[in-house]
Every structure is written in structure tokens, then in C-alpha cells.
Amino acid sequence: MAQTRVFIIDGTRTPFLKARGEPGPFAASDLAVATGRALLARMPFEATAVDEVIVGCVIQAADEANIARLVGLRLGCGLQVPAYTVQRNCGSGLQAVASAAEHIQLGRAHLVLAGGTEAMSHAPVQWNAAMAAWLGNVVSARGFTERMRALVRFRLSHLQPVYALLLGLSDPLVKLSMGQTAEILAHRFGVSREAQDAFALQSHRRLAAWFDAGYAADEVEALYAPSGKFYTEDTGLRRDTDMAQLARLKPAFDRKYGQVTSGNSSQVSDGAALLILASEEAVRRHRLPVLGEWLDHAWAGVDPRQMGLGPVHAVAQLLTRHGMKMRDLAQMELNEAFAAQALACQAAWDSADYARAELGLDAPLGAMEPERLNPEGGAIACGHPVGASGARLVLHLLKSLQRKGGGTGVVTLCIGGGQGGAMLLRTAENAA
């Protein structure tokens, strides 16, 4: 089958809303619909012209099964447009874009709405298994005595709830929380608490500068809640934070002696990001303005205990495949799951030992120049709605590069469970 080039036309995201301990004002589908309808309103084609809807979402709500279909229908894409949901943990949003690109490349679709959404604050609090068993027995008991016998088997421990979010953020095989995997990396690569906090502070400053300059208007569409409240900025952004404040925070995962705090980790957030991907034919047919071009992507597997190193491997694969060096990249968007993890990735790329032993390369790729790594901040400042982040990174890389005159860049994330994903993209000026 002939392969066509894959273009990214435009995209939008919601402001990311930091989870504050109670369910936020929007369900995951509300977030995707809010940003999707703003995106579609910009397009010269009708929503029904879309061939497929693909949405990444990690913790789907029970009443939002196959959330992509919900989003497609609520956006008015029409009954005939199929939709599916993808789940690759923190890589879900990137997976949605990757899947869309593959469909288009093979000529199976011309216009795809792809991205991710997550309402982490809505993650369910569940009964534990013992409670479920007890309830089941009570309901199925027949006759008075049997029911009474079932009833008295109740124990107070049945009331211990299960937080789906906490389970989702820890590895089911090695039984480590994501924060603990970051602690392992900090230890292995010698990343100090000060270096982590400095990285976190820089993330906040860079994001604040980006909003203040008004660059966000092109990327972030305001959210309006039924209550009459509205949001135009990421609510986790701390303009007032400084090193002293960050230093005061207690470790959040290895409670006693750890280095990873809530201040130098990404935030738990609600948010969505969506993109329009198009084939050459769709670009011609609808006369679409092109934002950028998808070139390739790569996925890599690593030790779940050190899942944060996923990007090191995925980027190495991608660059090697294309005969590129780090310095060929105008910009890199590396998801800031943890400051320790981001800095560990930099250290690993820079390490000749790591290159030889783990990547099978004669020479290290070299670290990404810090000025061109997340120049407008990252998940530590804006938040990390896990299903949406991958799509946000693609959107932001292209918009950011376009504003600066264009170029080729890479988006990469570490993925819970021990994976890494990376995508190679270039802006429209360089696409021709």
C-alpha cells in the first residue's frame, strides 16, 4: 500500500486543573468535548468530515466506557464516525497520535481527531474485594436465616476504601510507586535535592513567562464550568514559589529519607488535549493550513523499577533510525514526570557507560541542551493528566517551534510499567 505523508493541522488543550482532593468540575469527556469543539470550530470542514476519533485515557470512568466514542458523538462527528480509546499509561495521548498517524500513513483515514483526556480527580474510590464478596453473599442469600448468617460476616475492615488513583500510580509487578522509581533514578545518577528543586522552579518560571507573553492563547482554550466559573490558565502553576519554599517540602514517597517531593514532581491534574491529523489529500481537499508533519515514533521497554529511563531508549532508537544527533534537534519536549527522572534521562544520554552498556552505542548521544529542553516548562508546572500529556507535548512542541521559526523536534515520555515513547516531528516550514 502506498504511504502518504501525515500532517498535523492544529490542536488545542484545556487549562490543566490541579486535583484538590475532591472531584473537579469536569468529567474526562467534558474536558475533551470542551477543547474539541473549540478546535473543530477553527477548522474549515464540518465535524462530520472526520474519519476517526482516537482518544487516550488511563483511568476511564465506569460511565465513560470507550470514552473516545462518547467524545466523537458529543462533538457532533456523527453516528458513522468510528472511535476507539487507547491505554498505554502515561503514553496514552502519544499512542493516540501515533495510531492516528499510522492509519493515515496506510491510507485508511484522511482526517483523524486524536489526543487524550484524563480527569484524575474523578478516579474512583472503590470497595475492597472483601466488601464486594460480602455484598455478593448478602444479595444472593435466600431465606431469612441464610441472609442473617451472611450479614453477620461483616467486618469493619470491609470499609477500607481502595483508591484507584493510588493503584494506578504504582507498579503492579514491582510494587513501587512512581515516585519511588524516581528516587531510584536520583540515587543511581546522583541527582541532588537542590538540582531537582532548581529544575522544578525553572519549570514554573518558564511556564509563567509563556502565559504572560500571551503565547498560550493559540494553544489553550478557556474552560467554562456550569457553575459560571472559568479557567484560562493551568491552576497548578505557582508564580510565587522559590527555592526556599521548595526546600521546605517533605518527601512524598520515601517519607523519611527521600528527595522526591510534591514540589519537584508532576501534578495530579484534569485536562485534555486534541489534535487534527490529516493526509496530503485531506490537506488539499479542505485547503488546510499545516502546522507540522509527523515523521516517526518509537517505543522502548525498560526495567519497571526504573521506568523513568524509558525516554533514553526510545529517543536513542528514533535518532539512530534516522541517523540524527541530539544537536540536530531544535527542541525537545521531555515529559517532566519527576525532576529527578528528567535529569536522570539527561545524565544517561550524556553517559558513555550507559550508551555502551544499555543502548549498545559506541558513543553517547549527549544530553539535550537545557535551553532547548522544555523551554516553556513542563508537567511539574502545568500538571500531568496522564492520558492527555502525550498529546499536549506534540501540540506544544509544534506550536513552540513554529513561533520560533520552525525546525525538527522530539517529544518523549516515560511510561509507568517500564516503557518509553518518542515521536519525531517537524514544523510546516521544514515540512515542504
Next chain:
Amino acid sequence: MSVDTATVIRPIERTVLRHWRLEFGQIDSAGRLVGAAPDEEVAFLTLDVAGESANVLSREVMEELDRLLGELATRHLRGVIARSDKPSGFIAGADVREFGKIDDAAQAAELARGGQQVLDRLAGLPFPSVALIHGFCLGGGLELALACTYRVALDDPGTRLGVPEVRLGIHPGFAGTVRLPALIGHLPALELMMTGRAVTARRARRLGLVDDVVPERHALYAAQSFLTRRPKPRRPAWYHRALGLRLLRPPVARLLARRLRAQAAPHHYPAPYRILDLWRNKASPATEAISLGELLVGRTSRNLVHLFLLAEELKRRGRTHRHDIESVHVVGAGVMGADIAIWAAAHGFRVTLQDQQPEILARAVGRAYKFFQRRFKDERLVREALDRLVPDLAGHGVRRADLIIEAIVEKAEPKRELLRRVEALARPHAVLASNTSSIPLETLAQSLRDPSRLVGLHFFNPVARMQLVEIVRGKQTAEAVLDRARAWTAAIDRLPLDVKSSPGFLVNRVLTPYLLESVKLLEEGVLAPVIDRAAVDFGMPMGPIELADTVGLDICLSVAETLAGPLGVPVPAELREYVAQGRLGKKTGRGFYRYDAKGRPKLGWRARRAPAPAHVPITERLVLRLLNEAMACLREGVVAGVDDIDAGMVYGTGFAPYLGGPMRYAQSLGTTGIGHSLYRLSQEYGERFAPDPGWSQPELLLRHATPA
């Protein structure tokens, strides 16, 4: 449903049926009508009134039903199912057009009595009956359903049951006042009859008005199951029945009458009081018929029926063309812009709402959510409506909309500039509309490359309550654009009224002298509550001073300034002063009145009790200025005829409906008399009361012309 005609239909001998269809058989488990053994047969009585889009119970329809019931009564059947073949619904009620032909109370009572006898025959069949209800089931239609043993309604948002007679100044006449309380209890029944409100299928189920609510796929099978199971007919709960005790009725009626008086004056609207009387006296169907006859030929009912038919006519004008509009873009999310957008989204349109400030858009979304919740109740429908209403800070929606409505600040220059920019971005076929309340359309169209695209769509506040939309025809407006504007207005369930683009159009122009006169009275020292009370006693929904505060004094000032020149009236200094001080009325908490947090005027004890000054003819001065201006509009051809003035003033401002509108009121008083009264007032109060030349041109009142 497929019908096996060969085996099933056996037409009744020698009876020609125009409106009803009769079939015998039974419904199988797949919902098909099939043949049945003789003692298991069910009769299917289907109404499809010839030549009408909705079923109405005309005399002919009732007579035919009477004959059919006579035939059926002799048969051995399992039961009968009554239903409708119209997509619009079951039965929309009596034929309102027949009302006008009746001019004698006894004759009307006779007709009602006849209908009662037909329904008694239905109720007295030797086997049970089921009314299978979808869509509208109103008035006589519901009374027919009440005469059946059981009622089954379709679970669909379009299903509506009610007895809206009171809105036409009458009450049920086919024994509804007797059967309804017996079925659902006294208070719920009185509520339904006195408000005329229609309820959904689910609400009807909760009230006990219907026995079951089912999806369409089960409708026939479910209806038939009642005939085979024959459950005991429903009875209201004991506490609902208790109020029917003879001793309790008079005090309950007194209590309800007191509550009613706050909403409708007995001498203006006698019907709801009659309903209470009938109930208190445990009246028989025969008494009900006599009472109905009296109401039917009374002034209030005549006028309300007249207004109902005028509204039907305006709707009809909106149905003659297609609007071809799917998405709407509204610029300006102030109260008016937001309400238009919200209303359109509630009626299924995709609406983008643009404003410069996210705060204003957020407030609009909050308003929308509250409104949708009240309107739809069902969270799923609320969400769908919210999804259709897109806040659009950047204004992307302009490029994709089929209709663009401008509702920004009431100043010519910003509006012109906006329309110019909108035209550059809009699709070539998109209709451009302005919600201006007073600026001539030609002025706004000047900035456009194609001025023929611009039409005025003038909504009234609050959009959800005021049914009128003035379709403003500029000299430059294209005929096709007017057609689409009218059609879209009808599609969102509002009444389109064509008006010429002269200053103030119709409604605001007629209202302005009335409002100015009230300010004049204030200046003369009459207290605001006294003025307002006079107007309310006359039959206005609210007094002129409170109305000015509600509309907003800034809007009033802008309208008054636009009209000052052409009408030769001075703008009161007080109005200018208040606006300069930011006292804009209800929206700022202070205008002529001060308002509490709930938007009610704060009145002192003294103001509440103040007597009207004996020597000032308040009502006469207010009303005659209004009538005089209405005549000027008629004479100048602002609208096509007298009926349009009446429809406009009633549906746009709530002008005393029991009077049938200003021109109908003027005619009932006699135009010569009005001319004299105006002359007398002009001698005493000055030129502003000078009678319009139209009062001496009786041929003007014959203008009922339909628009082009």
C-alpha cells in the same frame, strides 16, 4: 407496524368514515396487528382528522365517534384501543376556530353537553378501553382519554398532557372538571386546570394521569395488555381524596382563590375562578357545560381566542419557507445576547457565543446551565444542550455559522464596525442579523458590501417568556433573507412579526410614550407604586416604572433618544441623570426603585399603602398615550394591520391579554370616543395628547392585510 389487511379489516356496514378508522384483531408479541378469535378481538379506533396536521375534536369528529361507539357497544370484544395516526400527537383539543361561530351561551352549552354524552358512551362501553397517547393530548383530547378505562403514554419528551382551556378564557367542557379530580385527586387536578400547564409523560405517570409510560416499541402491546389483564383502575391516594369532603371544599376553595387573585384579577380572567366554583359546588357535567357556554361567549374568552389565532397566524407565516440554518453565531454575551444563544441552543441549534471577556462568557454558561436544568430536568438533555452552546472567545464560529446575530452595545458605530468585520469572515449565504432595539437598519447596513443580507431580529426581555420577535425589514433587506429570518424564528418557537425599520420599530415605539407618561406622572409627584398599581389593575403584567427598571434605564434612554426627534417628545432629565449615575435599573440594583437581592423592588410601608390622587386620571393618561401611538404606527404602516399591532403588543410586552391587544381594545371603546378623550386630555395636559389623525380614518381599522 404492518397490518395484514386481508384478514383483519372488516369495515362497519354502511358507515362512511372520514376521520376515524376502525380495525379489529389483536397485537402479537412482535407488535403486529393480526387476526384474532372472535371473543379475543380488540377494536382499534384510530383518529386521523382529514385535512388537518393535528387531530382536533370538531363537531363532525365527535359525531362520527358517536356512531362508531354505538356500533361497538353491540359487539362482544375484549376491549377498545383509541389512538391517533398523526405524527404530531393524540388530540390537540377542541377546534378553536369553531368557537368564533358560536354566539349564544345556550348553544355552546348544548354543544358541550353533546360532547359529554359521546364521552359517556365511551366510558359506558361493556368492555374496557385504553387511550394510547403520544405527542399532544390536550383539552378535549385529554378529556376523551379520561373517559377511557386506562391511559398509556409514550415515553418521549414530545408527549404532553394537559387541559389548557383556561388560557383561552374557558374551562374543560367534556366533564373534565369532574373526571380529572376523581382520577388524580383534587389539588393536582385543580392545579392542572387552573394553570393550564401541560405535563410530560413521566410527570403524568407520577400524577396518576396515565397508567403506564412505555417506549414506542411496546406501545400497542402494552395498551392491549391492559385489556387482557384488566387491572383495577387507579384511584388517588387517600390524602388526595380527603379534600373532596363536602365540608372541606369551601375553605379550600377560598384559600386557592386568594392565591389566585395574586396572579389574575377575577373580572379580567373569570375562568380559573369558575373552575374553583364548579369544584366547590361539586358541580355536575351539566353545570359545567352551562358555565362553559357563558365563558365562551364572554369578552375575555373571545379576546384570548383571537390572540391564540393571531399567534397561530404568525407561526404559519414562519412555516412558509425553509430557514436552512444549522449553526448560529451570537456576538455579545450580555443578558440579551446570552439569552438568545441559550434559547437557540435549547431548541437544537449549535450556537457559538462570542464576547471579549471570558468572565462574561462564563456568566452566560452559568445562566445556560440553570436554564437548561429547569427546562429539561433530565441531566442527559442538559448536557446535550450545554454541548451545543459553545463559548467562543476568539470568534471562530463566525466563519461556519448560517446565521450571525449581533447583540452588542446599543450604539450605531460599534455595531456598524462589527457587522463590517463579520461580513468579511462569514459564509456567503449566511444571514446577518442585528438585535438592535431602535437603530434603523439602513444605518447599520451602510457598512456592508451586500446590505441586502442584513435583517433585524429584535427579541424581547426575557426571551424565555416573551414570545415575540420583531423581524425588522430595512429598505435594503432582501425578501429571501426575511423569509429565512421568519422561518428560523418559528423554528425556535417564537412568533415572527414583520415590522418596518422606522425608529423604535413597533413595540418600543408604542411603549415609549406610555413609559414617558409614567415618568411625567412621577415628576408631578405621584408615587411610583401608585402609578404601577394603576397599570397592573388595568391588566398590564407589571407597571411602567418597574418595566423601565427591568428593561434597563440605559436601554430606555437610548430608545427615547432615538425616538425623541421623530416623535417630537422630550427625553426626561431624570432618565439622563440616573443613567449618568449608573442607576440602570434592576441589573444594578437601583433605578427608579431600589431592588433587593432577589430583584424585587423594596417598598416602604407608606409607599405600599399610598392612595391614588383623586384628580389625576393615571390609567387614562398612560393607556391613551399608548393607544395613540399604536394608531400612529398603524397609519404609518409600521406593521401590515391592526392584528399585527395587537399580536405585537401582547406577545412582546404582555399588554392586557384579556382585552385582546390595544387596537381591539380601542375598537371596543369606539374610535370616536378615543379621539374625544385624547382631545380633552390635550386641552388639559398639552400637545402630547393630540389625537393621531388615524382616529378619524375608520378605514385604517379594516387593515388586516397579510404581508407580502
